[in-house]
Amino acid sequence: MADDSSGASPSVGTRQQRSGIESQPETRRSDSPGSEHGRSILICLLRLDLRLHDNALFYYAHQTPKPIVHPLDGKVDLSNVTKEALLGSSSDYLLPVFVFDEREMELSGLPNYERKGPEARTREFGFWKTGSFRTRFISESVYDLRSRLRESGSDLLIRFGFPEEVIYNLVEAIQSAGDTVEGVWMQKEMTYPETEVESQIQARLQGKGVPIHFVHGKTLIHPNDLPFAPNETPDVFTPFRKRVEALGPKMVRPPLTCPDKFKPFPSNLPKIPDYALDVTYEVDVDGFAPRAPETKDQQQGQLSFHDILRYLLTPLNGSQLPRTLESNALLQQRHPASAFPLRGGETSALDRLDWYFVRGKSADSSRWGKADPPPVARYKQTRNNLLGHAYSTKMSPFLAYGSISPRQIWEALDAHEEKFGEDQNTYWVRFELLWRDYFFFVAEKFGNLLYELGGFELVTDPRQAAKKVEDGWWKKWDPLRDGPENEMTRLLEGRTGIPFIDANILELRESGFMSNRGRQNIASFLSKDLGYDWRIGAEFFQSHLIDYDPTSNYGNWQYVAGVGNDPRASRQFNTIKQAKDYDSHGEYVKMWIPALRNLHPDYVHTPWLLDEEERRRYGLKTTRMEVTMDGYPSRPLIEHEGWHKHYERRQGVGSKMHGNPQEKVKDVKVPRRHKPNNRFRPSASVGVSGGLSAVDRSNDLMAASAGTQLGHSGPPRNVIPPLRLASGSIGPGYVQRQSQGLPLVATSNSFAATGKPVVKQGVAGASIGPPANRPRAFDFGSRPISMNGHDGAKARRDDQAAQVVGFGTSPLATVPFNTGATNASSKADSEASWRRGPTA
Numbered sequence: 001m002a003d004d005s006s007g008a009s010p011s012v013g014t015r016q017q018r019s020g021i022e023s024q025p026e027t028r029r030s031d032s033p034g035s036e037h038g039r040s041i042l043i044c045l046l047r048l049d050l051r052l053h054d055n056a057l058f059y060y061a062h063q064t065p066k067p068i069v070h071p072l073d074g075k076v077d078l079s080n081v082t083k084e085a086l087l088g089s090s091s092d093y094l095l096p097v098f099v100f101d102e103r104e105m106e107l108s109g110l111p112n113y114e115r116k117g118p119e120a121r122t123r124e125f126g127f128w129k130t131g132s133f134r135t136r137f138i139s140e141s142v143y144d145l146r147s148r149l150r151e152s153g154s155d156l157l158i159r160f161g162f163p164e165e166v167i168y169n170l171v172e173a174i175q176s177a178g179d180t181v182e183g184v185w186m187q188k189e190m191t192y193p194e195t196e197v198e199s200q201i202q203a204r205l206q207g208k209g210v211p212i213h214f215v216h217g218k219t220l221i222h223p224n225d226l227p228f229a230p231n232e233t234p235d236v237f238t239p240f241r242k243r244v245e246a247l248g249p250k251m252v253r254p255p256l257t258c259p260d261k262f263k264p265f266p267s268n269l270p271k272i273p274d275y276a277l278d279v280t281y282e283v284d285v286d287g288f289a290p291r292a293p294e295t296k297d298q299q300q301g302q303l304s305f306h307d308i309l310r311y312l313l314t315p316l317n318g319s320q321l322p323r324t325l326e327s328n329a330l331l332q333q334r335h336p337a338s339a340f341p342l343r344g345g346e347t348s349a350l351d352r353l354d355w356y357f358v359r360g361k362s363a364d365s366s367r368w369g370k371a372d373p374p375p376v377a378r379y380k381q382t383r384n385n386l387l388g389h390a391y392s393t394k395m396s397p398f399l400a401y402g403s404i405s406p407r408q409i410w411e412a413l414d415a416h417e418e419k420f421g422e423d424q425n426t427y428w429v430r431f432e433l434l435w436r437d438y439f440f441f442v443a444e445k446f447g448n449l450l451y452e453l454g455g456f457e458l459v460t461d462p463r464q465a466a467k468k469v470e471d472g473w474w475k476k477w478d479p480l481r482d483g484p485e486n487e488m489t490r491l492l493e494g495r496t497g498i499p500f501i502d503a504n505i506l507e508l509r510e511s512g513f514m515s516n517r518g519r520q521n522i523a524s525f526l527s528k529d530l531g532y533d534w535r536i537g538a539e540f541f542q543s544h545l546i547d548y549d550p551t552s553n554y555g556n557w558q559y560v561a562g563v564g565n566d567p568r569a570s571r572q573f574n575t576i577k578q579a580k581d582y583d584s585h586g587e588y589v590k591m592w593i594p595a596l597r598n599l600h601p602d603y604v605h606t607p608w609l610l611d612e613e614e615r616r617r618y619g620l621k622t623t624r625m626e627v628t629m630d631g632y633p634s635r636p637l638i639e640h641e642g643w644h645k646h647y648e649r650r651q652g653v654g655s656k657m658h659g660n661p662q663e664k665v666k667d668v669k670v671p672r673r674h675k676p677n678n679r680f681r682p683s684a685s686v687g688v689s690g691g692l693s694a695v696d697r698s699n700d701l702m703a704a705s706a707g708t709q710l711g712h713s714g715p716p717r718n719v720i721p722p723l724r725l726a727s728g729s730i731g732p733g734y735v736q737r738q739s740q741g742l743p744l745v746a747t748s749n750s751f752a753a754t755g756k757p758v759v760k761q762g763v764a765g766a767s768i769g770p771p772a773n774r775p776r777a778f779d780f781g782s783r784p785i786s787m788n789g790h791d792g793a794k795a796r797r798d799d800q801a802a803q804v805v806g807f808g809t810s811p812l813a814t815v816p817f818n819t820g821a822t823n824a825s826s827k828a829d830s831e832a833s834w835r836r837g838p839t840a
C-alpha cells in the first residue's frame, strides 16, 4: 500500500512538494493512531452542496443506522418514514471528496494535466461552460469548505478529472489496502451532466459491494413531501405553488443540524492515480493578506490558492471563438461596481445571510422608527433595482453551489418574521424560492427537454412546438462565421446602441452578475425582439453567470422565449418602457457605459434621438458600432414601434424603482410556519475563515469607485436639453441605404411623418424580430403615462429611504443607487402581464 502521508502540517507544506503535482498535504492529517487496517470508511462526494450546515451527507453520516424492519412486522411504522431518514453510518472514518470535473471546467492549464475528454464547452455554440468569474467563485467555495472541514476535525480530498474515476480509484485502493468502504454517498441532482456522473459511478462500482446512497438537499421542499408524483408536477407555476402551499407548516422541513464534531478523516490513504494539486500554503483568497516574511523561503516553489486559480483561468484566454465574446481570464476580479461583490463559500454565504436577514439595516426608519430592520424588510420594494448589492438577497450563487440551502433562508425568514411580522416583503422571498423549486421539479419531469430548442412545449403543446422548431422560426447564429456586424454578435458584445440592453450585457461580462430584471429583458430582447435561438442566450449566461444553475437558467430562458412554462407564451418586454421604469434616472446605464455619463437622463435611454450637435455638446463621439469611453453607436440595432410612446417620458416619471404596489400574488395563503428553532444561528458562523473582513474590503472598493464614477455623471450644468418630440419623415438616406443593401440607420425623425411609426432593422430588407410566420403579441399596455404622478418631494424622500446601508459601516451607503419618483403604474401596464412571471 502506497502511503502519501508524511505527517506534515497541512498549512505549512513540505519541500518535497515543489514539483507542484504531488499528493495533497491534506491527506496527511492524522487520525486515531493504530488504525492501519480493517478500517471502515464512508466516502461523501461533494458536488453542488459545498456546506457543512443543513447538509444531509454530513448529518446522516453522523447518525447511527436505524434497523430497517419490514412494515408488516409491525415493529416500525414506515408509512411516515422516508428511506433517507433511516440512513446512518457506522463507519469510523469520513472521507469527503471534491472533484473539479473536466466536463464542466477547463483543466488543461494545470501543469502536466492530460485532458481525456473534449474541451469544456457549451453544447450548441461552444462558449466555455464555466467562465472566469464562476471559476473563481467555485474555487473559493471549495477551499472555503476545506477550511471549514479542517476546523471541524475533518478535511477535504481535492482531485481533478472525472468524479467517477476518482471514486472508483479510491474504492479500489481502499479495498486493496484491507480497509472497507462503507458506502459512497452524494446529493441527488436532476440535470445532465450531473446525472451522468451518478450513473457512471453506479456503473463503475458494480460488483464492488459498495452501496451508493443519494440524499436530497437541493430544494426547499423535500421531494418526498410533494403532494404529487414527479411526473405530475403542474406545467404552470401557480397551481404548483397553491398545491405546495396547502401543505402548510409541513411544506418545508427544518434544516438539519451540523455535527459538532466530525468523524476523523482517514490518514494513510493509499495513493490513487488521479491528478492532485493543492495549495501548499494558505493565503487569503482575496490576496490582501501579505505573506509572512519568515516563511517566504519555505514558500519558494510552493502553490497558493492563486496559483491554482491561475491554472484554471489561463486556458480561458485561448478561445476558438472571437475573444470579445468569451469569458476572459483577466476578468475575474470582483468589479468595484458589481452587484455581487462577495466571495464564494459557506463562510461568505452565512455572512451575507446574517447581513441581509439579521444584522443589516434597511434604513427605512420612517416606517420602523428606531427598530430599523434588516434589508429583507424592503425586499419587495427594492428587488427590481439594478445598482448596488443590497437590492436583493444575492443568495443565488451560494444556492447554485450549495454553500447555503434554501431551508436555511426559509428559517432566516421565520426568524425575521418572529421579530417584525409577516408581510409582502418576506412572502416575496419565499415566493421566489418556490420559483427555484418549481424549475427544479419541472426539469425533473421533462428531463433533457430542458436544453432542447422546442423546450417543455414539445410535450405540453406538441402542435405549437412543432411550428417553433421548423427552420426559419428562430434565426441562426454562427459565432465563428458571422462577423462583428452580426446582430447577435453585437448583442453579446454589448454594442446594440440600445443602452439598457448594452448596460446589462456589459454588467454580466464585467462582473459575472446581472439582475433578474436585466435577465428578463435580455432574454425577451434576444428571443422575441430579435427572434434568435434562445439557447444562444442561455449558453452565454451559462458561461458568464456566477450563479449559473441549469434548471433556473434554462427554465427561465424557456419561459421568456415562450417554449416553457409560461401560459402566455407570446408576451414580450418593451425595452424602453422597462428602462424608464427601472432605471428612470439612467444611473444604471451610466454606470456600465461610460460614454453616456454626461447625457441628460431624459435622453440616456434613447441617445439616437440626439442630433449631431447635441451629441457633440455631451462629448459623445459618433460611432457606428463601438462602445468606448467617449463613443457609442449612434443608431440602435433595431427600433420598435411600441417604444415610441415612451420616448417622451421624463426622468423619474412612472418609476417602479421603489416597487410596484399593484404587484400582488393572488390567493396567497401564507402558511403559518413552525417556530424558528435554535438550529439557525448565522451570526455564530460569521468571521470563520475571515469572511467578514474580506467582505468589508470589497465594499470599500465599491464605494470609492462608484462614488467617483457617479461624480462625473449627469448633464453639464445648466444644459437641460429640450425633450424632442418624434417628428419629421423618413429621410432620403434611409431609402438610399436600403437600395444599396446597407445596414439601415434609424433617425430620430424617421417615424412620425404619417403618424405611423416605422420599425427599423439593422439590416436592410430583413423583417424585424421573428420571422413573418410568427404570431406577435406586444403586451405593452395602452394606458398613457400620467405626468401627475410625479411628486418631487416624495421622490426625494423615497430616494433617501432607498439608500440601503452597506455592510457594517461601509461607505457604500453614499452610493445613491436607488433614485426615482412615485409609481404611475396601471392595471393595463405591461408589468401586469409579468405578475405571474418567474419573479412577478
Ligand SMILES: Cc1cc2nc3c(=O)[nH]c(=O)nc-3n(C[C@H](O)[C@H](O)[C@H](O)COP(=O)(O)OP(=O)(O)OC[C@H]3O[C@@H](n4cnc5c(N)ncnc54)[C@H](O)[C@@H]3O)c2cc1C
Pocket: 383, 392, 393, 394, 395, 396, 397, 399, 400, 429, 432, 433, 435, 436, 437, 439, 514, 515, 516, 517, 519, 520, 523, 541, 545, 547, 548, 549, 550, 552, 553, 554, 556, 557, 560, 838, 839
Ligand atoms: C433568463 C434568466 C436566466 C436566469 N438564470 C439563472 C441562473 O442561472 N441561476 C439562478 O440562480 N437564477 C437564474 N435566474 C433567476 C433570477 O434572475 C436569479 O435567481 C436572481 O436574479 C438572483 O438574485 P438574488 O439571489 O438576489 O435573487 P432574489 O431576488 O433575492 O431571490 C431570492 C432567490 O430566489 C430564487 N429566484 C429568484 N428569482 C428566480 C427565478 N426567476 N427563477 C428561479 N429562481 C429564482 C433564487 O434562488 C434567488 O437567490 C434567471 C432568470 C432569468 C430571467
